[in-house]
Amino acid sequence: MVNVPDSRAPFSAAPLRGKHTWTMSPVSRSVLLAGASILIAFVAWQFLSTVLFNPFLIPPPLEVFRTAIPMVASGEILADVSISMVRVLVGFVTGSLAGIIIGVLLGRIRLLHDVLDPIIELLRYLSPTAMIPIAVIWFGIGELSKYFLIFWGTFFIVLINTTAGVWRAPIARQRAAECLGANRFQIFMLIVVPSSVPYIVTGMRVAMASSFMSIIPAEILAADSGIGYLLQKSSMLLQTNRIFVALLTICVLGFIVDRIFRIFVDKVLARYMSFVSQT
Amino acid sequence: MLRVTDVCKVFESARGTYFALDGVSLTIRDGEFVCLLGPSGCGKSTLLNILAGFESVSGGTATFNNTAITRADRERVMLFQDAGSALLPWLSTEENVRFGLRVRKVPKVDWPATIDKYLRMVSLDSHRAKFPAELSGGMRQRLQIARALAVEPKVLLMDEPFAALDALTRRHMHTVLLDIWRRTGKTIVFVTHDIAEAISLADRIAVMSTGPRSTITRLIDIGLQRPRDMTNPKVAQLFNEIESLLTPDVLRSSERLEVH
The missing domain is CATH 3.40.50.300 (P-loop containing nucleotide triphosphate hydrolases)
Incomplete structure (x- = not known):
């Protein structure tokens, strides 16, 4: 039992003069601070709602939760959430895949890049929101137009990041593989693509946030379901409490999806995310 | 020559x-x-x-x-000054050596013995599971040498x-x-x-x-x-x-x- 540390040891080792130093693990500290941050937000919300403005314009937190409970219980909100999420998922996955494939080709084939880059540079300034009117004419107000708009917002972001990543695949790494005996296809698949993963992931995270931002206007302007539609409908009926439920839902969803994405990256792609500094 | x-x-x-x-x-x-x-x-x-x-x-x-x-x-295998760039950071020490054997199409049965031989030659056999980012500069250069030698240039x-x-x-x-x-x-x-x-x-x-x-x-x-x-x-x-x-x-x- 010699190695068991004496629980009084810190106190006897360092004279504290009656002061108790407050020590905590970094994790519990950050959890505590995050909790405090949310608590402050709720207090401020309550203050704005009841003191500064009025409860109709800004419904107080408790009122919003009271509205939320039946919406959650009846499955109403869940239906809207899942509809919006499927739209984001389909558009995001197809947009990312297309962005990665074409981005990799543009990064590798100089001629293709020189021909297509001016077009991409012009088109990427058309935000998904700007494309809503024409998307509705092309694809109607059904699912296809939402898929298209999310695809549109995702594609260019992922594409530009992927191309940048492919260009930055270290020449030394490619040459080293070449003299070890790798052929051009192997250098491409086993060196260049894995080397660009950190850039692709960054592009996808930015595109994920953009998808969340573009699904709402798309649903507000041209849909009969989804979170955006819920916002629009509640606004027409002046139901500010329901609007707040929808807004809160978007915040929580975005946060959860980004966490899931990060966990996926940490579990599956972690080894591709590390850079080795020089020397 | x-x-x-x-x-x-x-x-x-x-x-x-x-x-x-x-x-x-x-x-x-x-x-x-x-x-x-x-x-x-x-x-x-x-x-x-x-x-x-x-x-x-x-x-x-x-x-x-x-x-x-x-x-x-x-x-003729080249070894680079910046081993961090030349090595594959997503592969462990052992896997980096294996990469050369794989692209060189060395029969799989020979991989373990070859990897052992060359990692031992550069004294990295006890670090085979580490990733390049976890190795010191000198160890990375030794790994580069082992990876090169393994394809027998x-x-x-x-x-x-x-x-x-x-x-x-x-x-x-x-x-x-x-x-x-x-x-x-x-x-x-x-x-x-x-x-x-x-x-x-x-x-x-x-x-x-x-x-x-x-x-x-x-x-x-x-x-x-x-x-x-x-x-x-x-x-x-x-x-x-x-x-x-x-x-x-x-x-x-x-x-x-x-x-x-």
């Missing part, structure tokens, strides 16, 4: 034409350790890239065993591989490299700008002049027993001789920088 005869190298760019190498001739025997020594910008890395097959000659010929060098080949082309290491690690790496060279009998072409490094390693030193139009100004046969005692008067004499060869070039290259 590696041989370059009257090699010229011209780089064309938007800013004009740059004559990097002009009339470089050198023959390197099998199993020989040759250092290419010169100030920065003298084209020694360009010459090494030509020997590897990464760059083509603009004039003259480069041959390996009397066959023209036209492309990179597994007979005839020639190692080394581009200032120890330049970024601290002095103690560099001296240790010299011992490791000379030991491996003795045991494997590889031909080594080693680029450096460090006179002491060249003297302690090489059979012969090819001293190169500053570019543009750089060439080999002197071939020095060292002819001293290894390990070389750096306090030996003959070593000091060699050091001074090489330094006096390089000094006008260094002055010239710094003037060039000031003018531009």
